[in-house]
Amino acid sequence: MTHLPHLRPEDRADFEWVLNLALDVTDIRSALEQGSTAPDRHQLRARAWASATEIAGTAADEYRAYRRARAAVTHVLQDPGEPSRPPTSPGAGVLLPAVAVLAPLLSAIAGVAFLFLGYGIRLVTPESRMAPSLITSGWISALISVVTTAMGLGGLLTTALRRRTTPAPPLVVHNPAAEQARNTWQQALLERGMLPYLRQQLSASPPHPQ
Incomplete structure (x- = not known):
């Protein structure tokens, strides 16, 4: 059988x-x-x-x-005139989302740490030259965190819309x-x-x- x-x-x-x-x-x-x-x-x-x-x-x-x-x-189903795209390595597919998540988080942590140290030093030693540098670095890190977060959300939204609007290929070719x-x-x-x-x-x- x-x-x-x-x-x-x-x-x-x-x-x-x-x-x-x-x-x-x-x-x-x-x-x-x-x-x-x-x-x-x-x-x-x-x-x-x-x-x-x-x-x-x-x-x-x-x-x-x-x-x-x-x-x-x-x-x-693929256009014969369209050049074939090289396959994306699995590492890139894992690394990019990880960077998109870690970059805002690390920037936020660094910003909080710099601001805490800068304002703390300025409170204890108002004449210190290190406090303004730490405070500036803290606000820059906070700004980087906000920008990278916005970029990450924008990328996720773009990917979702692209997947939603891309039609699925037909099951059977009219052959x-x-x-x-x-x-x-x-x-x-x-x-x-x-x-x-x-x-x-x-x-x-x-x-x-x-």
Whole structure:
């Protein structure tokens, strides 16, 4: 027995579409409307989802062919004229956020320390030449903390807006080969998997008591 590929999350919508199509087939819809069987439409749908692996396995070859055809055309989502971007090293992705967090914090700590020492020395020794330098350094550090904090928040806001406005790439490229493979898989899933399963569930269920 060949290994059955698991139904990928992005293909669950296709499974749901085939399930809805099967539930609307004449004999299945009539059996559900007559109420002569135990499961209703919702129960039958739940059973089909619980047996999704078994049902999808009946069209495993067509599903593999569809996935291969889809994978073969996904590279066209990138503009051929657009130069490829070099991959960003993992270290840079970790270092930059760390710097954005630590820089304002360290500047704030340094500013508080300089101001505390400067005003303390000036209070004890008003004639000291060190106190004004420490106080100036403290206010400069505080200003740096405010500026770096604002820059960090601006960067986070820009990144959030960019992610929000960037559309997700389509799951399936409108390629004739990929679309044909998809239709073939859906047809096989309907005829060999979904319809026989639903009919078996309906025939195996005992009738409602009179």
